[in-house]
Amino acid sequence: MSADVTKVDQAGEPVAAATTASGPPVGGAAPRRDGGLAGFLSGPAGRSAGLVLALVLLIVVGIITAGDRFASPENALTILRLGSVIGVVSVGMTFVISGGGIDLSVGAIVALSSVWATTVATQTMAANYHWIVMVVAAIVVGAACGLVNGVLIAYGRMAPFIATLAMLAAARGLAEIIAKRRTQIIRERGFIDFFGGSVLGIPVLVIMFAIVAVVGWVLLNRTTFGRRTLAIGGNPEAARLAGIRVQRQTMYLYILLGVACGIAAVMIMARTTTGTSTHGTLYELDAIAAVVIGGTLLSGGRGTIVGTVLGVLIFTTLTNVFTLNNLDTSTQAVAKGAIIVAAVLLQQRVSRTRST
Numbered sequence: 626m627s628a629d630v631t632k633v634d635q636a637g638e639p640v641a642a643a644t645t646a647s648g649p650p651v652g653g654a655a656p657r658r659d660g661g662l663a664g665f666l667s668g669p670a671g672r673s674a675g676l677v678l679a680l681v682l683l684i685v686v687g688i689i690t691a692g693d694r695f696a697s698p699e700n701a702l703t704i705l706r707l708g709s710v711i712g713v714v715s716v717g718m719t720f721v722i723s724g725g726g727i728d729l730s731v732g733a734i735v736a737l738s739s740v741w742a743t744t745v746a747t748q749t750m751a752a753n754y755h756w757i758v759m760v761v762a763a764i765v766v767g768a769a770c771g772l773v774n775g776v777l778i779a780y781g782r783m784a785p786f787i788a789t790l791a792m793l794a795a796a797r798g799l800a801e802i803i804a805k806r807r808t809q810i811i812r813e814r815g816f817i818d819f820f821g822g823s824v825l826g827i828p829v830l831v832i833m834f835a836i837v838a839v840v841g842w843v844l845l846n847r848t849t850f851g852r853r854t855l856a857i858g859g860n861p862e863a864a865r866l867a868g869i870r871v872q873r874q875t876m877y878l879y880i881l882l883g884v885a886c887g888i889a890a891v892m893i894m895a896r897t898t899t900g901t902s903t904h905g906t907l908y909e910l911d912a913i914a915a916v917v918i919g920g921t922l923l924s925g926g927r928g929t930i931v932g933t934v935l936g937v938l939i940f941t942t943l944t945n946v947f948t949l950n951n952l953d954t955s956t957q958a959v960a961k962g963a964i965i966v967a968a969v970l971l972q973q974r975v976s977r978t979r980s981t
Contacts, residue, residue, distance in 0.1 A: 676920075680938055683943060683946060707941050711889070713833070715912040718885075719930055722922075730790070739904045743900025806902065833892060857871050858924075916933050916936065918940070919932025923969070
């Protein structure tokens, strides 16, 4: 049997394409590749170009409707700073969805990680040793929650929707118990000064998002880990026959997302100087929306970190435009919902076109 479980899409982006010893890809005949404009638009370069165009149009609308308030460098940094936290979660979510899974608990994991890292005991240890203790605590808690999700899904054979829904309730509830429904204030100045600072005028939080995005891109596109992830998302049985340990790889994906949630918790702690059980509310929906808008298939087998980053920027810019124009949150929610539906319908249309 062959171990060729991925192929390279247009512009060099990998997608799942498990094969057997007899030749054609598992699941049917090889999809037809359209040439010309249709082929370009259905490829990763075309999808990215469409996202960039959408972002540019949003920027134009923002300049027209809000003028200098939107076009100022300070507002641009505000957009990037606000998008950085959910951006880190979305990068982790890209891996899980590319691998054929889903995680509804990311917001609750962010909340639990922030609460655990800001308890009196943790902050006392940070004061006695170093503020890095708070960072480690948040990441370890996130990774532990991801491990539980991964074990339940990969080895317990629970549906990802059910397992992560249970984690959503349990993690949020545990965060409320630990914090006693109170907001925990960060008193370690070293932590606040470091993560609240900037380098060459660029906020540290934005730099962290950029680093996570670059590492995520390399991991997904240039490593065996990424190829295995896409293979499992495309066809788990074919991936198993090709020698991939599907259960272990699936568990790793949820741990990776848990680590991303821990990093996001550190970032939101720095931005708000607090740890609370209300952090991360609806992050799961925002992250899934950004990933889907970016071009990652909900059914798995194709993922794009560049698209996810653009999806995050589109939603954050949209929220900023709405806020500057004093539009209520209900209108924002309707607009986001319409964008998500349009993106999914477009994905389905492109998939049908490429398979005929």
